Amino acid sequence: MRYSLLGNGKRMCPILCIASCELVGGDEELAMPLACALEMVHAMSLIHDDLPCMDDDDLRRGKPTNHKVFGECIAVLAGDALLSLAFEHIASKTKNVSPDRVVRAIAELGSAIGSRGVVAGQVVDIDSEGKEVSLKTLEYIHVHKTAKLVEASAVCGAIVGGADVAGIERLRKYARSIGLLYQVVDDILDVTKSSEELGKTAGKDLASDKATYPKLMGIEEAKKFAAKLVYQANEELASFDSAKAAPLYHLAKYIVRRQN
Incomplete structure (x- = not known):
């Protein structure tokens, strides 16, 4: 458990949870247990995703x-x-969060990783190997397999921070865009970087004949789609205080520019 949880990693889900909480008026202390839990869930998903029976x-x-x-x-x-x-x-x-908010956050996280979230994406991903896959199906895979947990990270932070319904939905849409963005960039890096640069096996998707954005759209169109997702994410932040939203703007920028 420690080997996967405490090793190197971007900690994107915990950062997103804390930043979303602070954006809506909460503080780090309120969100920290959730942030840690999100990293545990993410570590679990990586351990299982890497298994021989999976990826x-x-x-x-x-x-x-x-x-x-x-x-x-x-x-x-x-x-x-x-x-x-x-x-x-x-x-x-x-601590210092109402039971109602804690229960809502737990329900949000449970839904994101269950049969209508990460698991659903993983099932369709496995079932699609070696088949002709449409862009619609590919988006379904990545929205569920990757973006759902990212979405839950922002929403859970917003819930414990005391956001209203409108604020929560704006952060949900922001996080869905950057979650999908993360996977689009991942697909691009898989065919443009080495294993040493990535820290994981390069060319894995191509070798297993999996559908990817570069495969279906070409690398240049995939890069344009990534830029569109950044724009959509930033649009959802426009109604928030720009100074408080700065970490989230920078997170989107980091994801699209990352090299591993």
Whole structure:
């Protein structure tokens, strides 16, 4: 559990949770238990995604994947334990937040990673390998497999920070755009960077004949789509105080410019 949770990583979900909470008037202390829980959930998803029965990868964040170090059985159990601990941590460590907000945040996170969220995206992703996939199906995969957890990160932060319904929905749309953006950029990097640069196996999607944005659109059109997603994300922030929203503007910029 520690190997995957505490290793190198961008910590995008926790950062997004805290920044969203602060944007709507909350503070870091309110969001920190949720932020930690989100990283636990994210670590779980990576452990399971890398398993031989899933994407079958040997590298993650520049290190051997969990199952390569500890074996498949322990990797599965480590992921299960992190998922359980995430919800325990929210329930037991969140302070000075009303029970109603805590329950809403728990429900949001549970929905994002379940059969209508990350799991749904993973199922369609596996089922689509080696098949002709439309852009609509590819977007479904990535919205659910990647963007749903990013979306939950922003929404959970906004909930515990006391945002109104309109504010929550604007942050939901912002996060959905940057979540999809993350995957579009990931697809581009997979065909333009080496394994050493990425910290994971390069060319993996091409080798497994998976649908990607560069494959369906071409690299240049994929880059244009990424720029469009940044614009859409920033538009959702326009009604917030620009100084408080600065971390979220910069996060979108970082995602589109990242190199690994």
